[in-house]
Amino acid sequence: MPTIRRLLSVVAVLAALTPMTVSAEPIGRITGIGGIFFKSKAPKALMAWYRDVLGLKVEAWGGVVLPYDAPEHPPVLTLNVFQEGSNYMEPSKHEFMLNFAVDDLDAFVDRLKAKGVAILKRDDTDAIGKFAWIVDPDETKIELWEPKAETASK
Numbered sequence: 001m002p003t004i005r006r007l008l009s010v011v012a013v014l015a016a017l018t019p020m021t022v023s024a025e026p027i028g029r030i031t032g033i034g035g036i037f038f039k040s041k042a043p044k045a046l047m048a049w050y051r052d053v054l055g056l057k058v059e060a061w062g063g064v065v066l067p068y069d070a071p072e073h074p075p076v077l078t079l080n081v082f083q084e085g086s087n088y089m090e091p092s093k094h095e096f097m098l099n100f101a102v103d104d105l106d107a108f109v110d111r112l113k114a115k116g117v118a119i120l121k122r123d124d125t126d127a128i129g130k131f132a133w134i135v136d137p138d139e140t141k142i143e144l145w146e147p148k149a150e151t152a153s154k
Contacts, residue, residue: 105146
């Protein structure tokens with residue numbers, strides 16, 4: 001028994017002297033969404049609509065880069081899966097929907113209306129912020145979200 005105690009003492013001393021890095025997540029993990037890619041019958045025209053109507057800056061290579069560190073932007077990106085048969089994406093027939101965070105939903109909706117974009121629905125009562133829904137020329141549903149201040153700063 002004394003040998004076991006001595007061995008445990010040595011192990012305890014060595015453990016106390018050995019620097020240890022404890023990580024909740026191992027390396028080799030997903031750190032975020034790197035992009036959203038989908039097909040269109042008229043990709044250049046659709047990207048022009050995203051530029052001209054939604055105000056997204058289309059780069060020379062044809063896509064858009066959305067920074068995570070934009071002022072008032074939520075610090076996370078949400079991934080969620082809906083039950084097959086859900087009507088949440090309607091009237092779109094696509095199996096996906098886009099969600100864009102906006103800094104001022106009222107101003108953004110006014111700009112969309114001025115460009116002739118129909119607002120499908122508006123909800124200013126959600127606990128995490130204000131929402132509005134539209135569809136793009138390919139009939140993809142787009143959810144616009146103005147996060148509540150405390151949601152955007154977390």
